[in-house]
Amino acid sequence: xxxxxxxxxxxxxxxxxxxxxxxxxxxxxxxxxxxxxxxxxxxxxxxxxxxxxxxxxxxxxxxxxxxxxxxxxxxxxxxxxxxxxxxxxxxxxxxxxxxxxxxxxxxxxxxxxxxxxxxxxxxxxxxxxxxxxxxxxxxxxxxxxxxxxxxxxxxxxxxxxxxxxxxxxxxxxxxxxxxxxxxxxxxxxxxxxxxxxxxxxxxxxxxxxxxxxxxxxxxxxxxxxxxxxxxxxxxxxxxxxxxxxxxxxxx
Amino acid sequence: xxxxxxxxxxxxxxxxxxxxxxxxxxxxxxxxxxxxxxxxxxxxxxxxxxxxxxxxxxxxxxxxxxxxxxxxxxxxxxxxxxxxxxxxxxxxxxxxxxxxxxxxxxxxxxxxxxxxxxxxxxxxxxxxxxxxxxxxxxxxxxxxxxxxxxxxxxxxxxxxxxxxxxxxxxxxxxxxxxxxxxxxxxxxxxxxxxxxxxxxxxxxxxxxxxxxxxxxxxxxxxxxxxxxxxxxxxxxxxxxxxxxxxxxxx
Numbered sequence: 001x002x003x004x005x006x007x008x009x010x011x012x013x014x015x016x017x018x019x020x021x022x023x024x025x026x027x028x029x030x031x032x033x034x035x036x037x038x039x040x041x042x043x044x045x046x047x048x049x050x051x052x053x054x055x056x057x058x059x060x061x062x063x064x065x066x067x068x069x070x071x072x073x074x075x076x077x078x079x080x081x082x083x084x085x086x087x088x089x090x091x092x093x094x095x096x097x098x099x100x101x102x103x104x105x106x107x108x109x110x111x112x113x114x115x116x117x118x119x120x121x122x123x124x125x126x127x128x129x130x131x132x133x134x135x136x137x138x139x140x141x142x143x144x145x146x147x148x149x150x151x152x153x154x155x156x157x158x159x160x161x162x163x164x165x166x167x168x169x170x171x172x173x174x175x176x177x178x179x180x181x182x183x184x185x186x187x188x189x190x191x192x193x194x195x196x197x198x199x200x201x202x203x204x205x206x207x208x209x210x211x212x213x214x215x216x217x218x219x220x221x222x223x224x225x226x227x228x229x230x231x232x233x234x235x236x237x238x239x240x241x242x243x244x245x246x247x248x249x250x251x
Numbered sequence: 252x253x254x255x256x257x258x259x260x261x262x263x264x265x266x267x268x269x270x271x272x273x274x275x276x277x278x279x280x281x282x283x284x285x286x287x288x289x290x291x292x293x294x295x296x297x298x299x300x301x302x303x304x305x306x307x308x309x310x311x312x313x314x315x316x317x318x319x320x321x322x323x324x325x326x327x328x329x330x331x332x333x334x335x336x337x338x339x340x341x342x343x344x345x346x347x348x349x350x351x352x353x354x355x356x357x358x359x360x361x362x363x364x365x366x367x368x369x370x371x372x373x374x375x376x377x378x379x380x381x382x383x384x385x386x387x388x389x390x391x392x393x394x395x396x397x398x399x400x401x402x403x404x405x406x407x408x409x410x411x412x413x414x415x416x417x418x419x420x421x422x423x424x425x426x427x428x429x430x431x432x433x434x435x436x437x438x439x440x441x442x443x444x445x446x447x448x449x450x451x452x453x454x455x456x457x458x459x460x461x462x463x464x465x466x467x468x469x470x471x472x473x474x475x476x477x478x479x480x481x482x483x484x485x486x487x488x489x490x491x492x493x494x495x496x497x498x499x500x501x
Contacts, residue, residue: 017495019494019495049498050495053495053497053498056332056333057332057492058329058332058333058492058497059492059493059495059497059498060489060492060493074492078335078336078337079335081333081334081335082334082335084333085333086329086330086333088329088501090501091326091329091330091501092325092326092327093325093327093330094255094259094321094322094325094327094330095259095325096258096259096262096263097255097258097259101255101258105252105254105255106330106334109252109331109334109335109336110334110335111335151330161333
């Protein structure tokens with residue numbers, strides 16, 4: 001007998017969003033089950049960030065519905081966000097607080113008891129405990145990205161949403177983050193949803209790829225299957241072909 | 252969020268200037284003008300009470316609007332959206348910090364008044380209690396209005412955070428009856444609820460009585476403004492999500 005499928009952590013149906021003359025997202029369906037590792041990919045302008053922001057309740061879709069960890073958005077946003085972690089490589093953390101104060105703040109907001117202790121543990125686990133008393137604005141971009149990542153995983157989220165998680169990290173640090181993501185997925189059954197322009201990272205970290213073109217899903221499945229069906233040797237080549245096509249369209 | 256705002260503001264020298272130095276300077280400036288150009292205690296009492304009440308409302312507005320601007324400047328808006336923090340909780344934290352700022356800055360002016368000019372801050376009597384309540388509500392209405400603008404225009408709306416009340420100060424007779432204004436502006440002044448609060452405060456300073464008539468008009472006008480600002484903020488928050496304005500802050 002087949003085991004019952006894991007519960008849905010995210011269920012988005014028929015998402016559409018238009019900004020002026022641009023149809024940014026055009027009918028995206030996305031159902032993600034607990035423990036899955038999903039990458040949303042596509043060239044710039046494909047609708048990745050708009051989709052992510054709609055999934056997090058930061059942008060309201062023109063059409064469609066989002067259910068996040070069992071809570072229907074927008075009404076259930078606050079209840080859902082305590083079980084979701086978010087980090088973006090391009091997003092800085094607020095100035096004038098130390099790393100520990102920052103993590104304590106976001107841990108408390110996420111409802112973590114003894115947030116300071118948890119923050120110290122996460123910092124130690126990521127091997128950045130030495131940064132605890134440093135002001136956020138004095139961190140290098142790589143260190144800040146790591147702290148942003150620590151913020152996202154501090155409350156052991158069921159769903160971890162990462163937008164370009166390793167964009168500004170040195171290769172060895174990026175490797176550490178990927179290791180941690182894999183461990184979270186394996187040990188805690190945490191679900192990963194990430195966007196990245198690094199296709200090798202996507203191939204390593206995800207077991208399912210959702211490829212977007214002009215706001216629509218053009219492929220959805222395991223990376224090797226998506227690549228094979230599109231007739232490309234690997235995800236990188238497929239991505240470059242899509243980016244070139246998009247570039248020609250824009251020109 | 253309250254602790255976070257207090258930590259951030261306490262580590263920003265600009266906030267200390269606005270919170271301590273400016274009230275100190277204003278207290279000295281208006282107290283000395285009262286001494287120089289008036290006879291007896293009455294002008295000093297009027298000017299010190301006026302600037303004290305101005306800071307009561309201005310600091311609340313500053314804390315609220317600069318609180319959101321701080322998140323805009325540090326591009327922290329999306330980080331906060333990705334937490335369980337609700338809009339009401341966020342606004343509540345700004346209001347609490349604003350009240351703390353108000354207490355500190357009015358205390359500074361009160362100390363200046365007592366220490367340098369022998370003017371007690373409660374000279375106007377009981378009228379100060381309803382007046383302060385109306386002023387704080389008016390300040391909150393302005394705060395909501397400025398926050399609503401900031402959601403759309405980002406840091407371009409900064410000027411409204413400190414400028415709105417500076418604009419209203421001469422128009423609503425903080426220090427003088429609005430009959431002293433040019434006739435055209437007197438009409439404008441009559442449409443501002445603050446005008447009636449300061450009319451009541453001057454009455455309190457002169458006679459020690461509570462002028463409930465002007466206070467009633469001020470309360471009604473402030474309530475209407477609160478409802479209007481609340482509606483505008485709610486509308487802007489919905490537009491923020493629908494128009495995807497969050498992308499301007501990332």
